[in-house]
Amino acid sequence: MARPSDHVDGARLWRRLMDLSRFGARPDGGVDRQTLTEAEIAARAHLVALGRSLGLAPFTDAAANLFLRLPGRQPDRPPVMAGSHIDSQPTGGRFDGAYGVLAALEAVEAIRTAGLVPSRPIEVVAFTNEEGCRFAPGMTGSDLFTGVRTLAEVAGIRDAAGIAQGEALSAVLACDRDVPQRPLLRPVAAFVEPHIEQGPFLERDRIPIGVVTGIQGTRRYRVRVTGEAAHAGTAERHERRDALMAAVRMIAAIDRTASDPADTKLTVGMLQVTPNAPSVVPAAVEFSIDLRHPDNAVVDRIDAEIRAIVEAERGPCAAALRQIQHNPSLAFSPAVRGAIAAAAGRLGLPHRDILSAAGHDARQLHYACPTGMIFVPCRDGVSHNPAEWAEPGDLTAGARVLADVLWHLAESDAI
Numbered sequence: 193m194a195r196p197s198d199h200v201d202g203a204r205l206w207r208r209l210m211d212l213s214r215f216g217a218r219p220d221g222g223v224d225r226q227t228l229t230e231a232e233i234a235a236r237a238h239l240v241a242l243g244r245s246l247g248l249a250p251f252t253d254a255a256a257n258l259f260l261r262l263p264g265r266q267p268d269r270p271p272v273m274a275g276s277h278i279d280s281q282p283t284g285g286r287f288d289g290a291y292g293v294l295a296a297l298e299a300v301e302a303i304r305t306a307g308l309v310p311s312r313p314i315e316v317v318a319f320t321n322e323e324g325c326r327f328a329p330g331m332t333g334s335d336l337f338t339g340v341r342t343l344a345e346v347a348g349i350r351d352a353a354g355i356a357q358g359e360a361l362s363a364v365l366a367c368d369r370d371v372p373q374r375p376l377l378r379p380v381a382a383f384v385e386p387h388i389e390q391g392p393f394l395e396r397d398r399i400p401i402g403v404v405t406g407i408q409g410t411r412r413y414r415v416r417v418t419g420e421a422a423h424a425g426t427a428e429r430h431e432r433r434d435a436l437m438a439a440v441r442m443i444a445a446i447d448r449t450a451s452d453p454a455d456t457k458l459t460v461g462m463l464q465v466t467p468n469a470p471s472v473v474p475a476a477v478e479f480s481i482d483l484r485h486p487d488n489a490v491v492d493r494i495d496a497e498i499r500a501i502v503e504a505e506r507g508p509c510a511a512a513l514r515q516i517q518h519n520p521s522l523a524f525s526p527a528v529r530g531a532i533a534a535a536a537g538r539l540g541l542p543h544r545d546i547l548s549a550a551g552h553d554a555r556q557l558h559y560a561c562p563t564g565m566i567f568v569p570c571r572d573g574v575s576h577n578p579a580e581w582a583e584p585g586d587l588t589a590g591a592r593v594l595a596d597v598l599w600h601l602a603e604s605d606a607i
C-alpha cells in the first residue's frame with residue numbers, strides 16, 4: 193500500500209508557506225500578523241479558500257479557532273487533529289505556527305492524494321492567539337477549546353489600543369459568516385503539533401525530526417519589596433529601609449539556589465525601582481522571577497527556597513511574593529511519541545527525543561487527549577524574529593512523518 197508520506201509535496205508546502213507569509217509581511221522579510229487583526233483575518237480567509245479547494249470542510253468556534261475537516265469513514269468518531277497557530281509576534285518569522293498548520297494541510301492532502309479515506313475524521317487546526325502579544329496571556333484558542341479558561345474570563349482582556357478580546361473575537365467571527373460554528377470542548381481522539389524547534393539542538397546534530405517528549409514547566413512570580421524613601425545624605429544606615437538593597441540580596445540568593453542543578457533556568461528580567469531617583473533611598477521595588485526546569489520536583493524545591501529567601505532577606509522591609517503563573521512540566525503520550533518515532537524510522541529519517549523548552553498549544557491539548565509534537569530544525573535556533581529560517585528539506589521531512597502519523601492515528605483503535 194502506498195503510504196501517505198509518498199504523496200507529500202515539499203515544493204507545494206514551501207510555496208504555501210511563502211504565500212501565507214504575505215499576510216502581515218514586514219519589509220525585513222518577517223511577519224507581523226498579530227491575533228485577530230486585519231492581517232490574520234485575511235490569512236484565515238486564504239486558508240478557508242485553500243481548504244475548500246482541497247475538498248475540506250471549514251468551520252470555526254466561539255474562540256475563532258479555524259478547522260479544516262477531512263471526513264472519515266465513521267464521521268461520528270472524534271477526529272484526529274493536527275496544526276498550530278497562524279498569529280505571530282510583531283517581529284515574527286514565517287515558520288513559527290504557520291509551519292504546523294500548513295504541514296497538517298499538506299499531510300491531509302497527501303492522504304487524499306493517496307486515495308485513502310481514514311476511519312476517523314482528520315482536522316487541520318489553527319488556534320487563536322497562541323502568542324499572547326496583543327491579548328496577554330496567549331493560548332486563548334486552545335484554552336477555550338479545552339475548557340482551561342472560559343469566554344467570560346478572556347473577553348474583557350484589552351489590547352494596547354483598549355479593544356477587548358471579546359470585541360475582536362466577535363469582529364472576526366462576523367467576517368466568517370459563511371463558515372459554520374461548532375461548539376467548544378469537542379472530544380478529540382489525538383492531537384499532533386508540528387513546529388520549528390526554536391532551539392539549536394536538531395540543527396547542531398543534523399537531525400531532521402525531533403520527537404518531543406514533553407514541555408518544560410514554568411513558574412512565574414512577582415516580588416514586591418516595600419521600604420521607605422529617605423534622603424541619601426542624611427539617613428543613617430541603621431534607620432534605612434532600603435527596598436533595593438533587600439531586593440538585591442534576594443536576587444543574589446535566589447540565583448545561587450537556582451544554580452543547582454545547572455540546567456535550571458532562572459531569570460529576573462524585570463526590576464522596577466520607586467522612586468528611581470539617584471539621591472533617594474528606594475521606597476519600593478518590584479521584580480519578576482521566571483523559573484523553569486523539566487523536573488517538577490526540582491521546580492517545587494526551588495519554589496520553596498525562593499519563598500524562604502524572600503522572607504529571610506527582606507531585612508527591615510516588607511516583602512510579598514505573588515505566583516502569577518504555574519504550568520507544570522508534562523510528558524506527552526507514549527502512544528503518539530511512539531507513532532512519530534516509528535514513522536520517522538520507517539522513512540529512514542534520523543530522529544531523536546527532545547524536550548520543548550517553550551510552551552505550545554499542545555500543552556492544553558495534552559490534558560484533553562493523547563498529544564505529541566514533531567520538531568524540525570530552524571537556523572541557529574532563532575525564532576520570534578524576522579530572520580527565522582528553516583530548510584525546505586527539513587520541513588518536508590516533518591510533513592512526511594506527520595502524514596504517516598495522522599493516518600496511523602486515524603486508523604488506530606488503540607487511542
Ligand SMILES: [Zn+2]
Pocket residue numbers: 276277288289322387552
Ligand atoms: Zn508557535
